[in-house]
Amino acid sequence: xxxxxxxxxxxxxxxxxxxxxxxxxxxxxxxxxxxxxxxxxxxxxxxxxxxxxxxxxxxxxxxxxxxxxxxxxxxxxxxxxxxxxxxxxxxxxxxxxxxxxxxxxxxxxxxxxxxxxxxxxxxxxxxxxxxxxxxxxxxxxxxxxxxxxxxxxxxxxxxxxxxxxxxxxxxxxxxxxxxxxxxxxxxxxxxxxxxxxxxxxxxxxxxxxxxxxxxxxxxxxxxxxxxxxxxxxxxxxxxxxxxxxxxxxxxxxxxxxxxxxxxxxxxxxxxxxxxxxxxxxxxxxxxxxxxxxxxxxxxxxxxxxxxxxxxxxxxxxxxxxxxxxxxxxxxxxxxxxxxxxxxxxxxxxxxxxxxxxxxxxxxxxxxxxxxxxxxxxxxxxxxxxxxxxxxxxxxxxxxxxxxxxxxxxxxxxxxxxxxxxxxxxxxxxxxxxxxxxxxxxxxxxxxxxxxxxxx
Numbered sequence: 001x002x003x004x005x006x007x008x009x010x011x012x013x014x015x016x017x018x019x020x021x022x023x024x025x026x027x028x029x030x031x032x033x034x035x036x037x038x039x040x041x042x043x044x045x046x047x048x049x050x051x052x053x054x055x056x057x058x059x060x061x062x063x064x065x066x067x068x069x070x071x072x073x074x075x076x077x078x079x080x081x082x083x084x085x086x087x088x089x090x091x092x093x094x095x096x097x098x099x100x101x102x103x104x105x106x107x108x109x110x111x112x113x114x115x116x117x118x119x120x121x122x123x124x125x126x127x128x129x130x131x132x133x134x135x136x137x138x139x140x141x142x143x144x145x146x147x148x149x150x151x152x153x154x155x156x157x158x159x160x161x162x163x164x165x166x167x168x169x170x171x172x173x174x175x176x177x178x179x180x181x182x183x184x185x186x187x188x189x190x191x192x193x194x195x196x197x198x199x200x201x202x203x204x205x206x207x208x209x210x211x212x213x214x215x216x217x218x219x220x221x222x223x224x225x226x227x228x229x230x231x232x233x234x235x236x237x238x239x240x241x242x243x244x245x246x247x248x249x250x251x252x253x254x255x256x257x258x259x260x261x262x263x264x265x266x267x268x269x270x271x272x273x274x275x276x277x278x279x280x281x282x283x284x285x286x287x288x289x290x291x292x293x294x295x296x297x298x299x300x301x302x303x304x305x306x307x308x309x310x311x312x313x314x315x316x317x318x319x320x321x322x323x324x325x326x327x328x329x330x331x332x333x334x335x336x337x338x339x340x341x342x343x344x345x346x347x348x349x350x351x352x353x354x355x356x357x358x359x360x361x362x363x364x365x366x367x368x369x370x371x372x373x374x375x376x377x378x379x380x381x382x383x384x385x386x387x388x389x390x391x392x393x394x395x396x397x398x399x400x401x402x403x404x405x406x407x408x409x410x411x412x413x414x415x416x417x418x419x420x421x422x423x424x425x426x427x428x429x430x431x432x433x434x435x436x437x438x439x440x441x442x443x444x445x446x447x448x449x450x451x452x453x454x455x
Contacts, residue, residue: 002446004385004439008133012435015129016112019434022050022121023103023114027087029155039067040088040159044151047087051128051149058132068151068162071169072128074135075144081448082146082172082408083131083441084160084401085124085179086153089116091212094219094257094425110431117429118420123178123413124149126434130441139442143449146172153179153401154213156193156360160404172408174374174448177401178441180410183382186375187395188402188410189261189310189334190364192341196289198354200327204230204281206249207323210270214318214332216423217266219257221273221320224250225281234280241272259423260332261397263296263316270320285353289329292351293317301351303344309366310336310395313344327354334397337364365403369393374448378411381447385440391416411444413437 030041038045048070055062055072063071070087092100092115103114116122124147131147134140150159163169193214210221225231228249235243235251242254253273258266271293278286291300297312298304306312319330335341341361349356369375369392379393400410413433414420421427 002139002443004443004446007137008130008439008442009435011129011133011438015125015434015438016431018054018128019112019117019122019125020103020105022047022125023112023116024101025050026101027089027116027151028091029088029152037067040151044088048149048151051087054128059135065163065167068159070149072131072147072149073145074131075140077142077144079143079173079449080146080170081143081445082148082175082405083127083445084148084150084175084177084405084408085127086120086150086159086401087124088151088154089119089121090154090216090423092425093212093216096425100427111428112431112434113426113428115427117427118414119422119427120153120179122429122434123437126413126437127178127441130438130445133438133442134445139446140449145445145449150401154215156362157401157404160401164404171406174451175405175408176378176411176444177408178411178413178437179400180396180398180412181394181414182386182412182416182440183388183391184369184375184379184393185396185400185402185410186367186369186372186393187309187337188365188399189336189397190339190341191362191399192333192335192345193359194331194333194345195357195359196327196329196331196352196354197357198327199325200285200322200354201325202277202281202286202322202327203283205277205283205322208273208277208320210253210273211317211319211330214330215260215316216318217255217258217260217263217268217316218270218318218320219255219266221253221255221269222246222250223253223273223277225277227281231276231280234276241276257424259398260316260318261314261334261399263314268293268317271317274320288351288353293331298344301348303347305336305339305344307336307338310364311397312336313339314397330359334399335364337366362399362403366395367409374407374451375409377447377451378409378444381443382440385443386436388416412440
């Protein structure tokens with residue numbers, strides 16, 4: 001039996017150096033530098049070029065896929081194993097101990113801090129070196145492997161849609177995305193982004209600016225108001241609300257960022273700001289919106305839904321933008337398999353002060369973990385490499401590339417009990433976990449490539 005830990009260990013140092021270089025690239029979507037060659041902007045393009053040069057040097061085939069993805073491939077045969085990671089990252093909001101795009105290695109903690117270390121550059125680089133280890137040890141026989149890094153996963157995965165739908169790329173026989181948790185994810189909630197958009201006169205409120213992406217809890221929300229002393233007096237009497245006065249008319253509400261799939265572990269400064277402004281300036285519309293989204297599961301809107309497999313609905317207010325009488329608010333809504341999305345939106349619309357526009361929908365994903373052969377094989381690999389028989393495959397609220405590709409599930413790379421602060425300040429990856437994931441991914445690729453029973 002192949003000792004995957006042994007053959008992968010020699011790549012640890014090189015993998016870390018590669019990850020540090022990769023995380024030094026700010027690959028946040030940048031509309032200002034977007035063009036036909038760089039559809040997601042300069043940063044994502046630079047990250048793709050970095051991987052291209054690396055992969056060509058290591059003897060892989062490379063396709064840049066019109067700037068939407070980078071496909072790194074190797075092998076021959078009918079069976080295709082797909083691995084789908086992403087190079088784009090969410091904006092680096094919050095207060096960081098170290099600059100988010102200057103990777104910092106903490107020797108005492110044995111951790112690397114930077115935006116993208118866990119979501120998803122670290123796992124993607126681990127998968128790359130798993131593939132390199134297999135190639136250099138002649139373990140890719142009679143099957144092909146494609147490692148695809150997308151450039152727009154954080155904004156809805158248009159990159160992988162383009163890869164399959166426009167470029168007509170081949171669907172994998174089996175695949176995984178290293179963009180969630182170990183042991184394995186067999187189910188993902190559906191995701192809907194919807195927008196409140198229209199004219200909404202707000203007494204004494206000049207502007208509200210909060211949030212950068214729908215799938216991040218708003219950690220800072222800045223407001224500009226008339227009659228600022230009213231607001232200052234309220235804040236002085238309410239010590240539970242964290243808010244800084246920036247200048248005479250401007251205040252910044254302070255919350256805590258979190259991933260949009262787990263808004264309950266964050267503190268949404270935007271929702272708090274709406275409630276405070278509604279009360280101070282007697283605006284029932286703002287108070288209504290605050291009350292509706294104060295409960296992240298939708299209980300206050302009477303749209304809460306729950307299933308045994310996937311848990312409860314969640315609603316994350318990710319962006320609030322008000323200026324010149326025009327109000328816009330973007331909500332990231334995640335739901336289990338038994339939720340009627342259309343009825344839910346209708347109920348929310350019925351009590352909304354503005355029209356709601358649905359921007360995007362991604363259906364839920366579900367595979368039977370007991371009767372799906374490649375899921376059983378991936379879990380077997382995890383157990384063999386870790387010895388962990390306690391933690392079992394699960395369903396999550398997050399959405400991954402598994403929804404974009406056939407016969408694909410999320411597989412790692414966050415180990416049980418670990419918190420890597422993805423979409424938060426001070427994102428990190430434990431190097432022990434980073435190194436341990438490389439042989440797991442090598443074993444997984446090999447096992448899927450040689451899986452006997454395809455029924």
